Amino acid sequence: MNKQGNKADLAKLLQQVNKNMEALGTKLDRIIDLQESLTRILTPEKKPSYEGLPLDVATLLSLPDHLRKTALALSELGEATATKISEKTGRVRAAESDYLNQLVTKGYVSKRRKGHDVYFYIEAK
């Protein structure tokens, strides 16, 4: 009799555990839904990336002003050192060197060394 009573208690307990687990699952689902909605609201919309595309006028227009000026000067000169670019833009060499290397990192511009000088150029992809 005692054994049967224990079994019944255990079954009840298991049913209760099962119910609790279901409730917990429902709550977890709601938390995940809420988290996803919040992420959607808080994450800014991704802008289309032009990185790695050819440096055509559409890409040029998408660049920030300081990089666009450098890229336009390089487009005009074909191949140039940072010094030559700075002569064309009227900005200091160190800034042009930094901007040119940013363009290299973005994949728009390539560079090669000739003796002591580093030449930047735009490669057709």
Place this chain on the structure above:
Amino acid sequence: MGKAIAVHSYKGGTGKTSISSNLAALYAAKGQNVCLLDYDFRAPSIHVLFKTKMNRTLNDYLEEKCEITDALHDLSGKYQTKGRLQVGFANPSTEAMREMITKDRTWEMKALHRTLAAKNTLYDKAKADFLIFDTSPGVSYSSINALASSDFVILVSKLDEFDMEGTKEIVHGIYESLGRKTGLLLNRIPTEQFPMGAGQKELEQSMAKIFKLPFLGVIPCYCDIQANGGKHLFAVEQPKHPFSQALSEVIERVDQQLKTI
């Protein structure tokens, strides 16, 4: 070193081709060496006005099939200009127009570099004092390539809301972004809207306020120019015509702007 001028507008039908062709002719008549380049590959039209046998075209140059100097046609003799008037035509065949709209971004990037390189060649080899680009309206690769290769932009607009609103947008979105100095020219203004006397000054001031650009002039809509569009190069064939006279004043204002570049 010469100067490159692009004649552009937001919408079609503003008279860009008439203005660019006649400006080129006026500069040449004054003794300057001018190269007029038809960069409206979607709807070439300069060949209609100059009526000459085309050998090579600017399409051939951009396709790397010839040098830029091979794509020029010397028309100084035909119009008896003091300076050299050379014209580069866009290929007007349907096949060529179709071909141009299928180009990819890499090709357009090369076209920009070819255009920039042409500029230097024309200054050095053709001894050009002025390059004048006639462009397609709005935002197209060929027109922006021409704008990016120019020192100064003549922005042509009619006096209607459609044109003015779009024009404001491209001033900010294109010319300022490319760092190109721009002047505004109002063209084809209907007689009833054309300001007289002090009204012209008022119009100039209100345009300067709206567009924040140097004002190059206001040209009325001349019926005979409309009727003979594409038939006569008024600047040299009828230099006393009010249209030719108005363009002479535009040239003075453009020259003033070019001195500041």
